[in-house]
Amino acid sequence: MSTTSIEKVNGHTVAEPRFDPVALAEADAIRARAEAETKARLIEAEGKAKAAEILATEEAEKQRISNERAAMRLQKEQADHQAHLAKKAAEKAKHDADKEKAEQTEADRQAEEAALAKEQQRSENLWKWGARGIYAVGLVIAAPVQFLAFWDEQRPFMVAAPALLEGLALVLACGAAWAVAHRRDVLPYRVGIMLGAAVAATINLWHGITDTAIGLNAGLIGAIASLGGPIVLMAYEHGIAQKADGIPSARERRAVKRATAKEEAAREKAKAEKTAAETYAREAKRVAELREAEEQKRRDEDRRNTHGDVWNVADALRSARGSTVVTETIWSEAWYRVTGSKVVGITAEIEAQSKAAQARMKVATDVPIIGDFSQVTSQKDPRPKKDPNAPDGRRFNGGTPPRRVPGDTVAYSPIAKKQASLEQTATATKEQS
Numbered sequence: 001m002s003t004t005s006i007e008k009v010n011g012h013t014v015a016e017p018r019f020d021p022v023a024l025a026e027a028d029a030i031r032a033r034a035e036a037e038t039k040a041r042l043i044e045a046e047g048k049a050k051a052a053e054i055l056a057t058e059e060a061e062k063q064r065i066s067n068e069r070a071a072m073r074l075q076k077e078q079a080d081h082q083a084h085l086a087k088k089a090a091e092k093a094k095h096d097a098d099k100e101k102a103e104q105t106e107a108d109r110q111a112e113e114a115a116l117a118k119e120q121q122r123s124e125n126l127w128k129w130g131a132r133g134i135y136a137v138g139l140v141i142a143a144p145v146q147f148l149a150f151w152d153e154q155r156p157f158m159v160a161a162p163a164l165l166e167g168l169a170l171v172l173a174c175g176a177a178w179a180v181a182h183r184r185d186v187l188p189y190r191v192g193i194m195l196g197a198a199v200a201a202t203i204n205l206w207h208g209i210t211d212t213a214i215g216l217n218a219g220l221i222g223a224i225a226s227l228g229g230p231i232v233l234m235a236y237e238h239g240i241a242q243k244a245d246g247i248p249s250a251r252e253r254r255a256v257k258r259a260t261a262k263e264e265a266a267r268e269k270a271k272a273e274k275t276a277a278e279t280y281a282r283e284a285k286r287v288a289e290l291r292e293a294e295e296q297k298r299r300d301e302d303r304r305n306t307h308g309d310v311w312n313v314a315d316a317l318r319s320a321r322g323s324t325v326v327t328e329t330i331w332s333e334a335w336y337r338v339t340g341s342k343v344v345g346i347t348a349e350i351e352a353q354s355k356a357a358q359a360r361m362k363v364a365t366d367v368p369i370i371g372d373f374s375q376v377t378s379q380k381d382p383r384p385k386k387d388p389n390a391p392d393g394r395r396f397n398g399g400t401p402p403r404r405v406p407g408d409t410v411a412y413s414p415i416a417k418k419q420a421s422l423e424q425t426a427t428a429t430k431e432q433s
Contacts, residue, residue, distance in 0.1 A: 047419040054422070131236040135173070138229030139166055142204055145222035148214050149207035165203065168196035169230040176234065180241040190238075193230045200226035296325050303331070310338045 146162035176189035201223035208219010303326070304311045314326045314334035323330065335344045341351065 043419075050419055050422070127236055127239075131232045134232045135170070135229035138225035139170070141225035142166060142200060142222045142229075145204050145207065145214060145218055146200065149203060149211065165196065165200040166226070169193050169200065169226075172196060173230060173233045173237070176237045177240075180237055186237065186241050190234055193234055197227050197230040300326060307335075310334050313337055 143162050143166055146165060147159060150158040150161040172189050172192040176186050176193065178184075179186040179189055204222030204226055205219050208214050208216050208222065211219075300311075303314070310331075311326075311334075314331050317330045317334055318324075318326050321330070326334075332342075332344050336342050339347050341347065
C-alpha cells in the first residue's frame with residue numbers, strides 16, 4: 001500500500017513542515033488563555049451559584065423570621081383580643097352583680113322601710129286607742145263620783161255639772177287634735193285641758209273627803225281618773241304634734257350630737273394630719289434646698305479650680321443675666337464660648353485624640369487579611385529569584401519562553417472576588433469562635 005503525498009500546489013513545490021517555536025508558544029498562549037477563560041467562567045458560575053444560594057438562604061431566613069414575627073404578632077393580637085373579651089365579660093359580670101346587689105339593697109331597704117312604717121302604724125294605733133281607752137275609763141270612774149257630789153233634790157239641774165267638767169277636758173282634747181292636724185298652736189288647748197282636769201280632780205277629792213256617802217277612796221280614785229285620762233290623751237297629741245312639725249326626739253337629738261361630735265373629731269384629725277404633712281413638706285423642702293446649695297457650692301468650687309478660664313466667662317454671664325448661681329445652661333454656653341465644643345467636657349485636644357484613635361481603628365479594621373487565605377499575599381507578593389544558571393523547567397518551547405504582553409492574563413471575576421471574601425470572612429469567624 002502506497003501513500004500519496006502532495007509535492008506541488010499550483011505549480012509550486014510544497015515546503016517540508018518544520019518546527020516553529022513562536023507558533024507553538026502562541027498556540028500554548030491561546031490554549032492557556034482559553035483554559036483561564038474557562039476556569040474564570042467556571043469560578044464565576046460557581047460564585048454566582050454560591051451567591052445565589054447564600055442570597056436564597058438569606059431570603060429564606062428573612063422570610064422565616066418575618067413569618068415568625070407575623071405569627072407572634074397574630075398570637076399577641078389574639079391574646080390581647082381574648083384578654084379584652086375576658087375583661088369585658090368580667091366588667092359585665094361585675095356590673096350585673098353590682099346592679100343585682102344594688103337592686104337587692106334597694107329591695108331590702110324598701111322592705112325595712114315598709115316593715116318600719118307598718119310597725120310605726122301599729123304602735124301608733126295602739127297608742128291612740130290606748131290613750132282614748134284610758135280617757136274613757138277615767139271618765140267612767142270620775143263621772144259617777146261627780147254625779148253623787150252634785151246631786152241635789154232641791155236643785156236637779158246641778159246633775160249636768162259633771163258633764164260640764166268632764167266634757168270641758170274632752171272638748172279641749174278634741175281641739176288640741178284639730179290644732180295638731182291643721183298645724184296650729186296647740187298650747188292654749190293643753191292649758192285648758194289641764195285646768196279643766198285639775199278642777200274636776202279637786203272637786204272629786206274634796207267631796208270624797210267631806211262626803212261620807214262618797215268616801216275618801218272613791219274621791220281619790222275619781223281625782224286620779226279626772227287627771228289621768230286628759231294627761232294621757234295630751235301626751236298622745238303632743239307626740240303627734242312633734243311628728244307633724246318635724247321636731248326631733250331626744251333620742252334623735254342625742255344621735256345627731258354623737259354624729260356631730262364624731263364629724264368634728266374627724267375634721268380635727270384631718271386638720272392635724274394636714275398640718276403635720278405641710279410641716280413635713282416644708283422641712284423636706286428646706287433640707288433639699290440646703291443640699292442643693294451645698295452641691296451647687298461644691299460644683300462651683302470644682303469648676304473654678306479645674307476650669308478657671310471657662311469659670312470666668314460663666315461667672316460673667318451669670319452676673320450679666322442677674323442669676324444667683326451658675327446654672328447648667330450658663331455653664332454649657334460658657335464652655336462653648338471658650339472651647340468651641342458644644343459637648344461639655346470635650347476640648348480640642350480630646351477631640352483630636354478621639355479622631356486619631358478612630359482613624360487608627362478604621363485602618364486596623366479595613367486592612368486586608370494577611371496569611372494563607374490572603375489573595376493579596378498569593379498574587380502580589382514578590383516571587384523568589386531563580387538562579388540564572390538553572391535549567392529552564394518549562395517544556396515544549398525549545399528553551400525560549402514566549403513573550404508576554406499586557407492582557408494575556410484574564411482578570412479576576414468580581415463574583416470570584418466576592419466568593420473569596422465570603423470564604424475569608426467565614427474562616428475568620430471560625431477562628432475567632
